[in-house]
Amino acid sequence: MAKLAINGGEKVITRPLGKEWPVWDEREEKALLEVLHSRHWWGGGEGSKVREFEDAFAKYQDAKYGVTTNSGIQSLICALKAAGVEPCDEVLVPPLTFFASATCALFVNAIPIFVDVDPATYNISAEAMEAAITDRTRAAVIVHNGGYPADMDAIMEVSRQHDLPIIEDCAHAHGSEWRGTRVGAIGHLGAFSLMAGKSLAGGEGGIILTNHAELREKLYAYMDLGRWVERSDKSVRLDTTSNFRMPEWTAAILLAQLTRLDEQIETRERNFTYLAEGLKEIDGVEPFERDPRVTRWSIYYWNFRYKQEEFDDIPRNKFLEAVNAEGAPIGVGAHGRPVYQNPLFQAMTAGNTWPIKCPSYDKPIDYTKVHCPEAERIYQTEALCISHPGFLGSREDMDLILEAVRKVRANTDELRK
Ligand SMILES: Cc1ncc(COP(=O)(O)O)c(C=O)c1O
Numbered sequence: 001m002a003k004l005a006i007n008g009g010e011k012v013i014t015r016p017l018g019k020e021w022p023v024w025d026e027r028e029e030k031a032l033l034e035v036l037h038s039r040h041w042w043g044g045g046e047g048s049k050v051r052e053f054e055d056a057f058a059k060y061q062d063a064k065y066g067v068t069t070n071s072g073i074q075s076l077i078c079a080l081k082a083a084g085v086e087p088c089d090e091v092l093v094p095p096l097t098f099f100a101s102a103t104c105a106l107f108v109n110a111i112p113i114f115v116d117v118d119p120a121t122y123n124i125s126a127e128a129m130e131a132a133i134t135d136r137t138r139a140a141v142i143v144h145n146g147g148y149p150a151d152m153d154a155i156m157e158v159s160r161q162h163d164l165p166i167i168e169d170c171a172h173a174h175g176s177e178w179r180g181t182r183v184g185a186i187g188h189l190g191a192f193s194l195m196a197g198k199s200l201a202g203g204e205g206g207i208i209l210t211n212h213a214e215l216r217e218k219l220y221a222y223m224d225l226g227r228w229v230e231r232s233d234k235s236v237r238l239d240t241t242s243n244f245r246m247p248e249w250t251a252a253i254l255l256a257q258l259t260r261l262d263e264q265i266e267t268r269e270r271n272f273t274y275l276a277e278g279l280k281e282i283d284g285v286e287p288f289e290r291d292p293r294v295t296r297w298s299i300y301y302w303n304f305r306y307k308q309e310e311f312d313d314i315p316r317n318k319f320l321e322a323v324n325a326e327g328a329p330i331g332v333g334a335h336g337r338p339v340y341q342n343p344l345f346q347a348m349t350a351g352n353t354w355p356i357k358c359p360s361y362d363k364p365i366d367y368t369k370v371h372c373p374e375a376e377r378i379y380q381t382e383a384l385c386i387s388h389p390g391f392l393g394s395r396e397d398m399d400l401i402l403e404a405v406r407k408v409r410a411n412t413d414e415l416r417k
Contacts, residue, residue: 004407004414006325012404013327019392022201027259031252041248043068049251054207056258057192057200060175063185063209065216068246069223072171072193075206076104078244079189080139082210082218083165085110088361089138094124095338095375096383097143100193101169102339104141109355111365113137114340116372118151120289122303122334122383125374126154130162136361139165144173144183145334146385147199147299148288152178152186159187167191172300174200175265179293184209189219194254199300199388200261202254205246265298268391271398272302275386278402279304282409284311284319285384301385303333308381312412316381319408322415326404329390333383338375340367 005011035041035049043050050068058066069075085091087109093102095114102112115132118125122145129140140159142150150168159166166187170176173183174192184190192198194205208219220229223244276287286305290297306316314322316332323330339345345367357364390397408415 002414003411004322004325005327006322007414011325011327012407013400017329017393017397017400018390021389021392022196022257023260023264023392024256027256028253031256032249035248035252043246043248043251049248049255050246053246053251053254053258056255057207058209060258060261061170061182061184061190061209063182063190064211065209065213067208067210067216067219067223068251069206069208069244070246070250071204071244072169072191072195072198072206073100073104073107074223074244075191075193075208076100076141076167076169077107078219078222079167079191079208080104080108080110080141081222081241082189082208082215083139083167085138087355088136088358090134090136092124092129092132092137092140093339094141094143094145095340095372096122096145096334096378097169097339098171098335099339099342099344101141101143101171103344106355109358110138111136111356111361113365114338114370114372115140116374117145117378119374119378121148121150121291122146122378123148123150124155126151126158129155130158133158133162133164137162137164139167141167141169142187143169143171144176146301146303147173147176147388148297148303149173149176149178149183149294151291151293152183153293156186165189171198173298174198175261175296175298177294177296180295182296185211188212189215194250199264199298200254200257202246202250202257205250205254264392265296268299268302268388269297271391271393271395272299272386274395275302275398275401276304278398279405282402282405284308284409285405299388299391301331301333301387302391303383303385305382306384311409314412314415316384318415320384322408323404326407328401328404330384330386330401332379333385334378337379338372340370340372345370
């Protein structure tokens, strides 16, 4: 008789784990009704919730200024504009991320240049970043994959050496901290997504943080039709831009969500630390070795590693099928396929003539020939993850995940048939 659920055996996990996401209660209901009744439905002016959220979140993340937008990608685009990226400039980007971390560059007619990752963290490698710098490089977008902070010491050192603006894509890392400073406040600019699935959920939305007054001024202008921050001057700037303002409803929800963020981060961290201890005892699955400089690890998803050679040579995807059949919510980690393997890049349809085949870009790029060996290996064979709502439940949930992994580990003979 088969033991594994994938072969018809009994499933280990028969109930949902964690919590349904997004979490809400009367705080959100009250906040929405307050906006409705106030007739203050747009995000500017005296008493605006949008301004209140910008200040509150900037403070939460240790930054001086916050400028909201209507999405994560729009926040990245505003950040690239504020950093002075011009058509045909090169922007360094990581391959393991959501594609918006790279496609944001195409929106400002710049060229995304993929830089391989550090296998210890799945984040962009500072060494590879430095090696990729050319006379056309104007900025780097770095991602804190899953919420695990990138090595900001090494990255900021490269930035200083090469006068390179660093844009932190913090879409996965609300609340994460590197040596006591929250992400988004370490680079020159920090862009966050606040869409419904993120660990700070506003439905749709984004925010960019900075410690530099002149960058804030530029961010605000790109976000709001070229207007000046505080609207003290009625004129508009010359830059062509549009309206990316956050609606007041979104900010009301986000202020309510912010009241629970610390508690949620602590619950997740307690649970994944416990899970990591258990996984360490099982051959073939390996949690990250936490860098002591990661002083707070907030997650969008929790990455860990699969070691095929230590798991009786069962391929990672076969392991995933088996453990999913047992009901464990484990998926491919590190955000999946390297971004340059996306059809958009492979078919070279992104601006057929512009920007990647722009006549004034003298070294046209062919993304079908781009390879980041570490990113490809991690995607194909190694990365595993569990999404953040899965850690909002009890320690018993972690025990069930451990039981499912142990059961698959003990019955690999069944996976060979
Ligand atoms: C790393 C990363 N950057 C940017 C984005 C884009 O955010 P949005 O969907 O809010 O535009 C996402 C969204 O998932 C993301 O994961």
